[in-house]
Amino acid sequence: MRLLLLTVVLAAMLATPAAAYENGYIGLFTDEARSSWCIESAEIPFTFDVWVYCLPSDNGTRGVEFSISDLAPSYFLTGTATGPWVSITMGDIFTGISYSLYLCREDWFLLDVYSFIATGPGQTAIWLEGHEDTGLIRMANCLPGYPVEDARAYASVFVNYPPGSPECAGTATEESSWGAIKDMYSR
Secondary structure (H helix, E strand, O other): OOOOOOOOHHHHHHHHHOOOOEEEEEEEEEOOOOOOOOOOOOOEEEEEEEEEEEEOOOEEEEEEEEOOOOOOOOOEEEEEEEEEEEEEEEOOOOOEEEEEEEEEOOOOOEEEEEEEEEEOOEEEEEEEOOOOOOOOEEEEOOOOOOEEEEEEEEEEEEOOOOOOOOOHHEEEEEEEOOHHHHHHHHH
């Protein structure tokens, strides 16, 4: 009987999925397909968009907060277009912005699109930083009370970096894609 009980417990443990996908991701991309984070243009001025996508943890996402880095002097934000799941935004993207979502999201989703103009030559990198009030990149999950979890920065955007530079060597369509990252944490 003891051996049978031990066998049942062991079988139940082996059948249980591995560790949960613990942290959500926020990524900055230069296209809607999340396939690139580098953009280059010889023209001045030129405009470009930065697509902000989120991949929730296994607990889902109901809110997001972060800021982005300051830009090089000749780069300016010209507008934003929030994604369809966003109900409220508060703050500024350079000091700290918070997003509230209509419903819990459990798969990747478009959070926002930031439009920029470059009025002079030179490179700039745009990356995620912590919200000014907390110093953290966070997501509120969908559990009762919407507890806050740390989120991970997935990708930064690099503007006018030379082709083949280390910053632009890989793209999101390679082995570090959204699906591959989610698979790493759901095994």
